[in-house]
Amino acid sequence: MACGKDLPVVVTENDDLRTTSFAPHNYDLKIPSNFPKMDIPADNPMTTEGVELGRRLFYDPILSLDSSVSCASCHMTHGSFTDNTALSKGVAGTLGLRSAMSLENVGFVNKGLFWDGRVKTLEEQALLPVEDPREMHHIWEKVVEKLKAHNDYPTRFRQAFGISSKKEINKELAVKAIAQFERTIISGNAKFDKIFRREDFFTDDELIGYELFFNASGAPDAQCGHCHASPFMNSNDFFNNGLDSAKTLTDFKDIGRGRVTGKVFDNGKFRAPTLRNIDLTAPYMHDGRFKTIEEVVEHYASGGHYTENVDPFIPQIKSIKLTMKQKNQIILFLKTLTDTSFIHNPAFQNPFN
């Protein structure tokens, strides 16, 4: 049985797992030379067995109320671990509130996950979608019962975490495994990376786009690099990037970071997400309002909408009056961030296919 459909929610009498050996293998995480070290929690070291269990849980709809939604439903490899929709659908087609974020290089994000940074670790993050009524709409207690009764998972929990009995399976171990798998989702083989490893070259237009993006070589400053810094082309900070024209700071449809901090000047602020593989992750922004990269660049070039807390870089972009050619050059540079070897990596694919 591959996935968790139609499983009896009954724990068998024989809970002892000790007939299966526990000999985990250290997982050799391959980090590109231009990336920093990844923080691995001391209480969740990565093992081959843990990563494989995590991959299975990630792709298994057993985590959802009606076995219809898995993590992968909103984080698909072909979309660089997004679902290419504005708002993701949960159980029974319920629409989520925000666009699914890409998970590539998510193991390096260490200062707040989600668009509003409301949780600190991948382990904490993985707990939430299961019980979110707009996502998996389940209850962890029930999920754990199903995992205990499964014909394969108990053995895999034993191999990954050394538990002696099915009774020891719990949500904490499940999210540890998912987090281990998510830490392997590393993308560092785009043309951009190859150029910095001296294996490839920018075209003339890509180079100008890069210079505009990072204000390099005296090019006009399109201000992109302040919030989308190399190597992940993201930021650990939160910004109001001028998407909405709110009369007051309490008038945003989605107050974003403000809900986490309680500070009114954080209303309407969201994480600056990674731009790696941006050509694969449309639509864009926290609510998926922009269908194309061209629309995104046009938004910034226009200076966005004014609100009290709009980031000061946003109105400055308008002042440099980017030409159509320059906008296209920025887009060409952004397309050098596409890593197709990443999305086709067999290690990230659905193990049940």
Place this chain on the structure above:
Amino acid sequence: MKTLLSVLLSVFVICTSSKCKEDPKLTGSVEMNLKARFNEQPFVLNKIYDYNGKKIRFSKLSFFVSDIYGGEFNKIAVPVSLISFKDNDDSTIAAKGLNITVNDIEIGNKTQFGMGIGVSSTLNSKKPKDYPSSNPLSEATDYWDPWNSYTFSKLEGKIDKDGDGTFETGITLHTGSNEVFQNIRFEKSFSVAENQKTPLSFELNINKLIDGIDLVTINSTQQIGDLPIMKKFTGNFITALTIK
């Protein structure tokens, strides 16, 4: 031969029993308290202030300090620290100031305290990826590739130039690169006792920090041609940052 071996063995035993090791120095700490002020009021983010006949509001003030020492210039206690006024949301918080603990200062009477504004050249020769995430230099957005340097300081905000109530003009005054690193030394008598925190109070006068830089006309410092403005800004710390 036997005697020689005995002597060598004795020396070995004495050394390994730590008599040949340097005595560990006794240390204490300094608790820096730093209050920022603008227009003779506590510096509060997003508050509207008068500025050169216009209205201004600041949304960020942060800067790196490195090579912090207490007493002896060559005995650095803290390699680098990021000072950020990100929580100055109201005047009560701003009036309390930021606290920065400087550990590992040798005990004794001191006559000076010093630091560098920015990231010292040795630390600045590396990039964020070279530092662990616990180090303040690990943030990629604090490094600016075109300068091959950390961004030493960030002063950001917006100005209402035409007085219509809309703060339409962004201010992004950033500094960086080894040329603008600024050492500051304070002549101050204080004592450091073992395992004790000695309080030292500092004040940062933002008006003096931007003295000679008209934010109405100079909205951004990102280009290499902006180096003189950056130097002016970090140089202003000498008069803007005072010890009480």
